[in-house]
Amino acid sequence: MTAMIPPLQTALLSCQGLGFRVRDTQLLYDINLTVNPRETLGIVGPNGSGKSTLLKLLAGLRAPSSGRVQLLEQPLARQPRRQIAQTLALVEQQADTNDAISVFDAVALGRTPWLSALTPFSAEDTGIVDQALADVDALHLRQRTWSSLSGGERQRVHIARALAQRPQLLLLDEPTNxxxxxxxxxxxxxxxxxxxxxxxxxxxxxxxxTCDRLAILDRGRLVALGKPLDVLTPERLLSTFGVHAHYLTDPYDGARILRFRAP
Structure with missing residues (x-):
């Protein structure tokens, strides 16, 4: 009897040989990465290592200088922005507006990729917006104006807007800053x-x-990829981040935590 072979998972997002140059400065070099369904993949690295640039390339906001990005195994560059926005959402570090807009209306912008003349904003969309606000503990801000929010409140609303897109893939650039x-x-x-x-x-x-896997960037290069405890080794933390580190075990729940020391 022939054994059943399980179907291969479709990679939601991947890149091959991805590079990015601005004038004479190379910011990313030959990045190969695959994001698997339902995982949380973290990107870490020192300041200036290319984390934000990589996210913008993967979201299609910038065109790579070399290599390619694929979304649902199709070239990202050939897909319409509306189609991309129905699949992925990006929350950037800095995004602001001077418009006099309510929190509800700001989050409702996340529904734009799904609306058309034949499918206008509906009660279902209102429910999705309210759920997105509830997911980030911001439902009580619903009627506030954007200009009245603190920096932290604005960040939570940014995330809610991305969630309102109902994406399969959520890209977040240091969302807790x-x-x-x-x-x-x-x-x-x-x-x-x-x-x-x-x-x-x-x-x-x-x-x-707490991520399922980590990708470590160092001066624009992907230097390690794997489970957090496998790649955040004391040797890697010293060579990439310039700190001495060792692991402690939290007596409360047995979790491993990092303790840092200056070199």
């Missing part, structure tokens, strides 16, 4: 509990330990 510690932990837990695949650039390496 402007948040207090309570909302940092809350946002990461909520994002990882969502039924979406997540690609997230993180600054905090202890937060990165």
């Amino acid at each position: 402007h948040l207090d510690i309570q909302h940092q932990l809350s946002i990461l837990q909520r994002v990882q509990a969502l039924p979406v695949t997540t690609l997230i650039a993180l600054h905090d390496l202890n937060q990165a330990l």
